[in-house]
Amino acid sequence: MADDGGYLLDNQQAEAGVRFDALATLFNPSTFRHIDALGIAEGWRCWEVGAGGASVPSWLAARVGPTGHVLATDIDVSWLTADAEYEVRCHDVGVDPPPGDGFDLVHARLLLVHVPRRAAALAAMASALRPGGWLLxxxxxxxxxxxxxxDESGPAQRLANKLKRDLRTLMAQRGVDLAYGRRLPPLLRDAGLTEVEADAFFPITGPACALLEQATVRQIRDRLVSAGLATDEEIDQHLDNIAAGLLDLATSPMISAWGRRPA
Structure with missing residues (x-):
């Protein structure tokens, strides 16, 4: 497959659904804990940016109830339910103006590092907040x-880490900022938000970690091979190692940062 310069993990590939399910299992509990702590209540207006799958906007819609409103946007809305209890809109946060008339909560997960105009996207999300609203x-x-x-304890673990380095090489070539997460707190303050805090969540092993790794590797294998970074034999061996249960597979730390627009 030729390297077309697009998003490595786009929603159009069959593995996207598996990735969405694994990401939901791994990170929804942490995401929902943060949103609960911000005080989400019935009647809130929420914008889920780069929603991908339906799990987060569905949860938000249940929390804000019939008097609230949830808008789920993405550049590819094929994995969102058109007749759901939330509104679906095709939207490029790095290019299009912010939608709506002001939100109590704007949330994005695993989005901004992949947006070429991430500074403009973050500014747009912050500007969409109503006074007192939260950006997570x-x-x-x-x-x-x-x-x-x-724990790089043997050849199977060394191969897994080698392929992860290859993935990071591809991501960097696409303009992904691989250290963006740690910069979120000052970026939120620069956007004019107050009460800024952050923490990190770091799954180390489990079935969802394995599913996420399998789906990710399958989704990018052609690009790894065509770029000369990995061979089909290496990838097949790695997938076999996962299937055999030989690996404890971790995720990168997920940095959650939140701040509030002054009332």
Missing amino acids: VEEADPMMQPLVCP
Whole structure:
């Protein structure tokens, strides 16, 4: 497959659904804990940016109830339910003006590092807040913890980490900022937000970690091979190692940062 310069993990590939399910299992509990702590209540207006799948906007819609409103946007809305209890809109946050008349909550997860105009996107999300509204941004930081197998104890683990380095090479070539997560707190303050805080969540092993790794590797294998970074034999061996249960597979730390527009 030729390297077309597009998003490595786009929604149009069959593995996207598996990735969405694995990401929901791994990170929804942390995301929902943060949103609950921000005080989400019935009647809130929420914007889920780069929603991908339906799990987060569906949860938001249940929390804000019939008097609230949830808008889920993405450049590809094929994995969102058109007749759901939330509104679906095709929208490029780095290019299009912010939608709506002001939100109590704007949330994005694993989005901004992949947006070429991420500064403009973050500014747009902050500007969409109503006075007193909250922005919650969650991004992985692969450079903070770069190993998919933190315990590199044998050849299977070394191969897994080698392929993770290859993936990071592809991501960097696409303009992904691999250390963006740690910069979220000052970026939120620069956007004029107050009460800024952040934390990190770091799954180390489990079935969802394995599913996420399998789907990711299958989704990018052609690009890894065509770029000369990995061979089909290496990828097949890695997938076999996962299927055999030989690996404890970790994710990159997920940095969650939140701030509030002054009332």
